[in-house]
Amino acid sequence: MAYMADEDYDYLFKVVLIGDSGVGKTNLLSRFARNEFSLESKSTVGVEFATRTIHVDNKLIKAQIWDTAGQERYRAITNAYYRGSAAALVVYDVTRHVTFENAERWLRELRNHTDANLVVMLVGNKADLGHIRAVSVEEAQAFVQRERLFFMETSALDSTNVENAFTRVLTQIHHVVSNKKVLGVGADPAALPGGQTIKLNTEDDDDDVRAVKKTSCC
Template identity: 70%
Template sequence: MAYRGDEEYDYLFKVVLIGDSGVGKSNILSRFTRNEFSLESKSTIGVKFAARTITVDNKLIKAQIWDTAGQERYRAITSAYYRGAVGALLVYDITRHVTYQNVERWLKELRDHTDNNIVVMLVGNKSDLRHLRAVPTEDGQSLAEKENLFFIETSALDSTNVESAFQQILTQIYRVVSRKALDIGEDTSSVPGQGQTADVNPNDSTVNKKTGCC
């Protein structure tokens, strides 16, 4: 068990939020980590992240979730943003078809900068705006199936499926890490130390414990 101040956790997983500007990434982050939503949220330049700990299979999983914070408007996302990420939420706005069209570009960038074993969930956000829907649920499902992604529709405004999205992706990441540990006969009760992440790399023969969050 690792400790940081009063907090303890078994695993620390870095998850990145990607997708076009204005699709609601920052509100998804604030809804999950602080149960807050702001209609006035504005894009800011830089990178920000927030963390929350959940339980998966009796293990405490600390999710460190990174938000592009406006960089996507300038195509300024760097490899440092993706480094060490074991999961990603690729978000589009169900009321803006262009944000769905751009999913494949985001997916290519993600795969160019991360390990091919990264767990990716396609997220159709703003599901509360049913009367403005421009992307049918079936389109999101079929794209996710084609690209081997998990899929969910959310509303950061009314909280629909936000908790479920993170619970699902963190559970899948944990299962990948656990499976690798079992494959090499490790004791899965051994956990990363303080400030370490499990690096999910299928090309390695072990589950690396990489110091640092990024």
């Protein structure tokens, strides 16, 4: 399927941020997309997203990053947005062990709604608060080895590893696409095609979530 191009990029990938409320998902998004940080950021209501374009392996990759609310009352809403994701960052707060414990639940929910080729990174945010750390690097590494995830600690406050985390995930998605490591018929690592409308009220419209390389229309 071909789509009219309205921007100069080769691929458009959808990435979701999930995890408990207050772990810093919104600030990770704003730091990567706009190099901004707010000490007074409020909890996300529903879903917000931002975009940024970077170069990966001589290709121009546009990331559409979705910040999903962590509050329980919004989980029924956010479930609809997992479909079509090419990657996910499962975020916890290194100073709150319960947010790390809940990462397993978020990961399970993610896998129940996405393709097996999804690129997943566990992100320990607020690494600048290491002096009050509640989750050790070793504990997190044991989890990611068991679950076969990527892992990185970040700080949205001082920018530590934020760029690296998103770039590594986007690079891995591109490798999956370029190497055609696709499971099943039509199960491309998901990305939103250039110029295609995002239908927020649908769960099963594969035309909106299929991974494609951008081409000229017809």
